[in-house]
């Protein structure tokens with residue numbers, strides 16, 4: 001297995017302090033002085049400093065990887081800390097790249113941290129990725145998955161891939177000359193409607209730890225040129241059954257990026273490729289990025305109503321029917337006492353609302369995205385007066401009833 | 408034969424990780440699977456009845472796309488089918 005580090009460059013020397021710090025590596029023949037020097041010379045880019053990126057970057061820093069790049073545009077939120085162990089209570093509210101740097105530098109002050117406080121896009125990806133030896137993809141959306149994959153193939157950089165959902169994880173190494181890429185496995189993304197919504201998609205906090213550490217292991221192996229990296233294999237992790245399986249992956253001869261006759265030879269518009277409204281418009285993606293639908297009066301024909309306006313209507317005893325479209329387990333966390341029909345069941349259960357066809361209905365969810373979908377479905381089903389509660393129950397907790405918990 | 412259902416699709420199999428279905432070829436097993444669990448169908452097949460391209464199906468350790476007879480590959484009770492959907496999670500968003 002060839003190493004990801006160019007052997008032609010002279011490897012950096014280790015100081016006596018470094019020799020002491022890395023002694024457990026140095027006495028492993030598979031690593032040794034040369035391996036530790038390769039780690040010091042290595043530059044690894046962690047795309048995302050979330051659940052996967054957190055343990056990944058921490059272990060890379062501990063192992064003595066010389067340069068760690070971090071791409072993230074988010075800030076630390078208290079709800080991240082259930083799994084994103086590179087951040088801490090003290091850094092809630094800080095930029096994730098700054099928060100991560102504090103932890104990495106605390107663990108290993110010699111590591112060079114390069115912060116890219118930006119969203120990875122087609123316009124900047126090649127420029128950001130080109131200086132790194134290994135890319136570790138720990139993002140949370142399909143657009144960035146395909147973007148990172150294509151950029152890695154175009155730049156001929158190995159991609160230590162990891163992905164998680166609830167109790168299940170996947171890991172592989174994509175983007176090498178000899179092996180397949182992400183598109184060989186998944187030529188197309190699923191249409192947005194078929195992906196389980198985020199609310200249905202919680203995650204067991206330790207699972208990204210497990211998978212992120214596998215990504216770190218693969219990264220280190222690629223740098224050292226040892227062992228059998230997950231090239232051409234997909235590791236499936238099931239945390240509930242605690243079973244690990246690997247499946248053979250093949251290079252798809254018709255792969256549009258890494259095949260012999262590629263049709264994708266430069267980065268494309270990945271929002272469009274994934275069937276997602278570009279972020280410049282008010283659409284689901286903007287909500288997915290944690291900004292609730294903005295205060296436009298009407299979105300796709302659905303009036304948007306503020307929590308203050310709903311409060312006023314309720315206080316005035318106006319005849320308004322409030323419908324909660326979250327999942328039952330969310331309802332248990334906090335609710336407004338409204339009847340519950342999860343967004344996925346709306347279309348099947350409109351009969352239950354038959355007497356509300358012409359009533360004023362206000363639909364709410366957690367932050368306003370699912371309720372917008374539900375409102376559209378109701379309108380489609382012939383309901384004539386449906387509006388969407390801007391900001392959902394979170395906005396209600398913020399502006400109307402601060403005693404409510406936020407999740 | 409046994410079919411392993413991935414987490415995102417277990418909502419449509421009553422939470423089951425493994426379901427047992429009769430059939431002599433991969434496609435007949437899938438046919439039977441969607442009869443037993445009709446809600447799975449739109450997630451696995453296009454309206455035209457083709458397996459969706461973001462769903463990978465493995466017969467034992469092999470991707471059926473690379474088997475000579477693809478979906479028409481013969482299958483017996485001791486074989487295992489695994490469905491692998493795309494998952495994108497790395498952190499998780501807060502909708």
Ligand SMILES: [Zn+2]
Nearest residue numbers: 181184255258
């Ligand atoms: Zn490929």
